[in-house]
Amino acid sequence: MRMRQNHLGIGNSRNLAIAGFFACAAAAAMIAPLAHAEEAQPFRLCADPTNLPFSSDSPSQPGFYVEIGQALAQALGRPIAYDWYKSYFGKRTVRVTLLGKQCDAMIGLPRSEDFMGPAVIFSATFAKEGYALVAAKGQEIGGVDGLKGKRVAVQFASTPQNLLASRDDVQKVTVLSPEEGMQALDQGKADVAFIWGPVAGWLNKTSYNDRYQIQLTEGEGLSWDAAIGFAKTSTELRDRVDAVLPQLQRTIGELAVKYGLPTGQPVRFGTAGAMPAGATTGAGTGPGVVQVANVVATEGKGDASAPNTEAVGAGKEIFNGTCAHCHGPDAIQSERKIDLRLLRHRYGDDMRDTFWKTVHEGRPSKGMPAWKDVFTDEQFDSIYSFLLTVQAESSD
Numbered sequence: 001m002r003m004r005q006n007h008l009g010i011g012n013s014r015n016l017a018i019a020g021f022f023a024c025a026a027a028a029a030m031i032a033p034l035a036h037a038e039e040a041q042p043f044r045l046c047a048d049p050t051n052l053p054f055s056s057d058s059p060s061q062p063g064f065y066v067e068i069g070q071a072l073a074q075a076l077g078r079p080i081a082y083d084w085y086k087s088y089f090g091k092r093t094v095r096v097t098l099l100g101k102q103c104d105a106m107i108g109l110p111r112s113e114d115f116m117g118p119a120v121i122f123s124a125t126f127a128k129e130g131y132a133l134v135a136a137k138g139q140e141i142g143g144v145d146g147l148k149g150k151r152v153a154v155q156f157a158s159t160p161q162n163l164l165a166s167r168d169d170v171q172k173v174t175v176l177s178p179e180e181g182m183q184a185l186d187q188g189k190a191d192v193a194f195i196w197g198p199v200a201g202w203l204n205k206t207s208y209n210d211r212y213q214i215q216l217t218e219g220e221g222l223s224w225d226a227a228i229g230f231a232k233t234s235t236e237l238r239d240r241v242d243a244v245l246p247q248l249q250r251t252i253g254e255l256a257v258k259y260g261l262p263t264g265q266p267v268r269f270g271t272a273g274a275m276p277a278g279a280t281t282g283a284g285t286g287p288g289v290v291q292v293a294n295v296v297a298t299e300g301k302g303d304a305s306a307p308n309t310e311a312v313g314a315g316k317e318i319f320n321g322t323c324a325h326c327h328g329p330d331a332i333q334s335e336r337k338i339d340l341r342l343l344r345h346r347y348g349d350d351m352r353d354t355f356w357k358t359v360h361e362g363r364p365s366k367g368m369p370a371w372k373d374v375f376t377d378e379q380f381d382s383i384y385s386f387l388l389t390v391q392a393e394s395s396d
């Protein structure tokens with residue numbers, strides 16, 4: 001994501017107050033009931049230093065998650081410490097940082113058993129995040145029916161693109177990122193953009209003078225519940241966080257506004273029949289599952305706030321050029337044994353490892369060639385990102 005600029009001067013007095021609080025060690029003693037030795041341990045948060053509006057290592061513009069972490073630490077009576085790790089999301093990141101005990105919590109993980117449960121446990125939901133409809137202020141959006149006859153910018157290989165694929169009455173303008181979606185609006189190439197909400201909101205605030213209205217959407221794969229993730233051994237900390245979360249809801253709401261995140265009632269999209277076969281992934285347990293696929297698709301690089309569409313596109317191209325020969329174009333293959341849409345179903349959490357080993361070493365005796373001398377790891381990563389977008393419902 002290319003949004004690393006710092007926008008100075010937005011910090012309000014509350015944040016300064018929080019900063020002041022942490023600057024003053026003596027202040028910790030004010031939280032008398034919790035102030036025994038163990039409580040003074042820092043609350044360690046894993047965060048990506050370059051992922052605004054969610055997190056950044058800039059003290060003047062720390063981001064939505066980081067400020068929630070600061071408020072949480074304050075409520076817990078503990079100082080805060082950060083483990084900065086580029087690329088916040090993705091199971092690999094969670095494994096290395098959170099499960100590697102480099103931090104106590106990660107804010108903003110998708111609250112779903114499918115996301116590394118039972119190794120990862122979650123707090124209550126603190127926000128909803130997802131795709132949003134963006135249009136000039138004053139224009140009536142009117143939910144999915146309001147899109148009729150409009151030019152709608154959609155991100156390549158995203159849930160909105162899948163959702164609108166079968167709608168002949170909507171003219172799709174394909175873009176590769178939320179940034180491009182906002183540009184399409186700005187340049188009059190689209191009437192509405194159906195793109196990743198948090199980034200749209202942030203850009204609206206920082207680059208477009210708040211000219212657009214942003215409406216969060218709801219439905220399968222369109223939005224998910226954001227929560228705080230912990231290692232499964234941290235039930236005690238999780239319970240304490242859950243106990244203080246309700247008193248932070250107001251702060252969280254203010255922070256959402258500060259960072260331009262879409263708020264207000266989401267518009268619901270019908271799911272039945274709207275999604276073409278193969279568009280959904282995960283275990284089909286409701287909203288969030290497909291989004292989790294997008295999150296994981298960015299594993300290792302990029303970030304969850306902008307599904308890494310470039311990698312998906314590149315991976316798809318390699319796949320169709322080389323692998324489709326046996327595994328089917330776009331990985332659509334009716335022979336189960338080589339149907340790569342079943343990887344998640346088959347291997348679950350080990351999906352990535354199995355993929356990695358198989359593409360590197362091949363299974364020569366079974367007719368699967370080794371590709372390690374043909375492609376770079378980055379290319380394998382992109383193929384994997386593409387395959388994540390086609391995983392089937394996990395049912396048998």
Ligand code: HEC
Pocket residue numbers: 319322323324325326327337338339340342343346354355358359363366367368369371383
């Ligand atoms: C010449 C045919 C052929 C080509 C080309 C090919 N594969 Fe395969 N692949 C197979 C066969 C056959 C299997 C099943 C092996 C078995 O039965 O265990 C397989 C298995 C796999 C598996 C493991 C599937 C599972 O469920 O265990 C992955 C992952 C995979 N291939 C990825 C790829 C990728 C990525 C490419 C392109 C870079 C590719 N394959 C190109 C024939 C091919």
